[in-house]
Amino acid sequence: MSQLLTRAPASGGLPAPVPTGPVRLHINGETQTLQLAPWTSLLDALREYAHLTGTKKGCDHGQCGACTVLVNGRRINSCLTLAVMHEDDDITTIEGLGTPDNLSPLQQAFVDHDAFQCGYCTPGQICSAQGLLNEGRAHSEAEIKELMSGNLCRCGAYVGILDAVSEVANSQGEMVK
Amino acid sequence: MYPFTYSRATDVADAVRDKAGHDGSAYVGGGTNLIDLMKMNVEQPAHLVNVAKLPLAKIEDLPNGGLRLGATATNSDTAWNEQVKARYPLLNQAILAGASPQLRNAATNGGNLMQRTRCYYFYDLATPCNKREPGSGCSAIGGFNRIHAILGASEACIATHPSDMCVALAALAPTVRVSGPQGERSIAFEDFHRLPGDHPEFDNTLAEGELITSLDLPEKGFAKHFAYLKLRDRHSYAFALVSVAVGLEMDGDTITDARLALGGVAHKPWRDHSAEALLKGQHATAETFGRVAAHVVANAVGQGSNDFKIELARRAIVRALKQAAEGKQEAGDVYLGGQ
Numbered sequence: 001m002s003q004l005l006t007r008a009p010a011s012g013g014l015p016a017p018v019p020t021g022p023v024r025l026h027i028n029g030e031t032q033t034l035q036l037a038p039w040t041s042l043l044d045a046l047r048e049y050a051h052l053t054g055t056k057k058g059c060d061h062g063q064c065g066a067c068t069v070l071v072n073g074r075r076i077n078s079c080l081t082l083a084v085m086h087e088d089d090d091i092t093t094i095e096g097l098g099t100p101d102n103l104s105p106l107q108q109a110f111v112d113h114d115a116f117q118c119g120y121c122t123p124g125q126i127c128s129a130q131g132l133l134n135e136g137r138a139h140s141e142a143e144i145k146e147l148m149s150g151n152l153c154r155c156g157a158y159v160g161i162l163d164a165v166s167e168v169a170n171s172q173g174e175m176v177k
Numbered sequence: 178m179y180p181f182t183y184s185r186a187t188d189v190a191d192a193v194r195d196k197a198g199h200d201g202s203a204y205v206g207g208g209t210n211l212i213d214l215m216k217m218n219v220e221q222p223a224h225l226v227n228v229a230k231l232p233l234a235k236i237e238d239l240p241n242g243g244l245r246l247g248a249t250a251t252n253s254d255t256a257w258n259e260q261v262k263a264r265y266p267l268l269n270q271a272i273l274a275g276a277s278p279q280l281r282n283a284a285t286n287g288g289n290l291m292q293r294t295r296c297y298y299f300y301d302l303a304t305p306c307n308k309r310e311p312g313s314g315c316s317a318i319g320g321f322n323r324i325h326a327i328l329g330a331s332e333a334c335i336a337t338h339p340s341d342m343c344v345a346l347a348a349l350a351p352t353v354r355v356s357g358p359q360g361e362r363s364i365a366f367e368d369f370h371r372l373p374g375d376h377p378e379f380d381n382t383l384a385e386g387e388l389i390t391s392l393d394l395p396e397k398g399f400a401k402h403f404a405y406l407k408l409r410d411r412h413s414y415a416f417a418l419v420s421v422a423v424g425l426e427m428d429g430d431t432i433t434d435a436r437l438a439l440g441g442v443a444h445k446p447w448r449d450h451s452a453e454a455l456l457k458g459q460h461a462t463a464e465t466f467g468r469v470a471a472h473v474v475a476n477a478v479g480q481g482s483n484d485f486k487i488e489l490a491r492r493a494i495v496r497a498l499k500q501a502a503e504g505k506q507e508a509g510d511v512y513l514g515g516q
Contacts, residue, residue: 019182037180038181038182038183038225039178039179039180039181039215041178041212060216061213061216062209062213062279062280065277065279068279074253074282075278075279075282076279076280076282076283077209077279077280077283080207080208080209080212080213080280080283081207081208081209081212081283082183082205082208082212082225084183084227085185085205085208085227085229087185128278128279131278131279131282132278135278137257137510137511139510142511142513143510143511145413146413146511146512146513147278147510147511149277149278149412149413149414150276150277150278150279150280150414151277
């Protein structure tokens with residue numbers, strides 16, 4: 001799908017191919033050059049072009065947090081940004097945090113605390129929690145709740161999610177109360 | 178999404194030139210509102226000029242004692258900036274009351290001013306909307322208008338401005354520095370956003386092609402006596418039904434200076450100078466606060482589903498004034514105000 005078609009030019013004839021271009025992204029420590037149209041969201045670039053389907057498309061409007069990834073260590077909604085805006089940024093997805101044989105502390109804590117039911121929001125929850133730990137502002141359960149409010153879980157696994165994030169924040173010495 | 182072209186500006190002059198060279202183009206910063214509107218086909222710029230990586234992200238002292246907030250500094254970096262926390266805690270709390278951490282990490286200060294209403298009908302291409310399509314009518318008047326304006330609305334539009342940050346800014350009164358094809362100029366914050374009148378398609382007073390470069394806060398930050406009170410349908414990550422920003426200066430229990438602005442009630446952040454004048458020189462008592470709150474909503478008009486906002490706003494003003502006078506709210510890493 002490197003070429004999409006637009007409406008035919010006024011002169012008739014074949015539809016003009018829309019301009020795609022090479023976009024260099026650093027994803028999970030690897031540099032990839034993808035051929036993308038300007039309107040490809042970072043989320044679609046990750047899923048459909050880099051074939052990293054761990055990042056999930058929930059609402060696609062920045063309301064659910066399922067698409068959360070880390071850009072230069074900071075969590076953002078990948079659905080509300082264009083891939084072309086992230087040339088040379090360092091992007092980390094759930095696939096870059098750990099592996100099935102070597103889970104990250106948050107991934108392990110989510111398993112230990114049964115912090116999911118259907119699992120669809122989980123990659124976004126974990127990337128968001130990692131972003132929160134990077135920010136260093138998870139000082140209490142009240143703060144974790146407020147600062148994780150950009151990630152919705154329609155199964156309602158919030159109790160387990162809070163336990164999982166609290167445990168890792170505690171183990172890293174962030175919790176003060 | 179639909180096809181468009183894209184470029185990344187190297188400096189402010191390049192951005193202004195690039196935008197002027199493309200009909201129907203738009204600047205994009207964090208993109209958290211614009212890209213959403215483009216997905217919905219509410220906005221359809223033919224060309225995007227990325228200004229997010231322009232060197233406008235600094236937050237720095239001004240010679241006059243104020244603080245300059247760069248236009249491309251993110252909302253997160255601004256809220257958590259040590260100078261902002263120490264000198265403008267009202268701004269810290271208002272920013273952290275808005276959106277989610279992910280959105281605040283992407284959204285820029287300039288973009289926060291430029292965000293558009295969340296009126297359901299503005300987003301719904303199947304319905305008339307004077308803001309989206311001038312002259313087509315307003316579906317919110319006589320429709321579902323729970324989130325709509327009670328102050329300063331017109332027969333053409335009853336939309337509200339959605340920002341929390343801008344409510345604090347209305348109280349703090351910075352100047353907005355812009356650069357455009359005609360050069361640079363400064364706009365008083367109060368004059369930046371506009372009421373709908375007959376032209377709700379214009380949210381602000383920017384001229385074609387102008388780009389926000391910074392917000393310059395004056396020295397006075399009301400750091401001791403302030404409150405940001407946000408009331409919404411859920412505890413976090415929701416737009417304000419009503420919000421109140423208050424800044425007071427006190428001599429004992431006498432109010433010597435006051436700022437009062439409301440969010441969620443009008444087409445622009447609603448600063449009320451006459452209410453501020455009523456507060457000055459008065460003792461900080463329940464009677465004073467009640468009188469001022471009644472004054473602010475005296476000319477408020479409900480639209481049916483949002484009638485509750487008039488009483489909600491009145492009570493929220495009383496509570497926010499009391500909180501500010503008591504001086505209990507503090508800057509922090511999260512918004513916990515009003516609890």
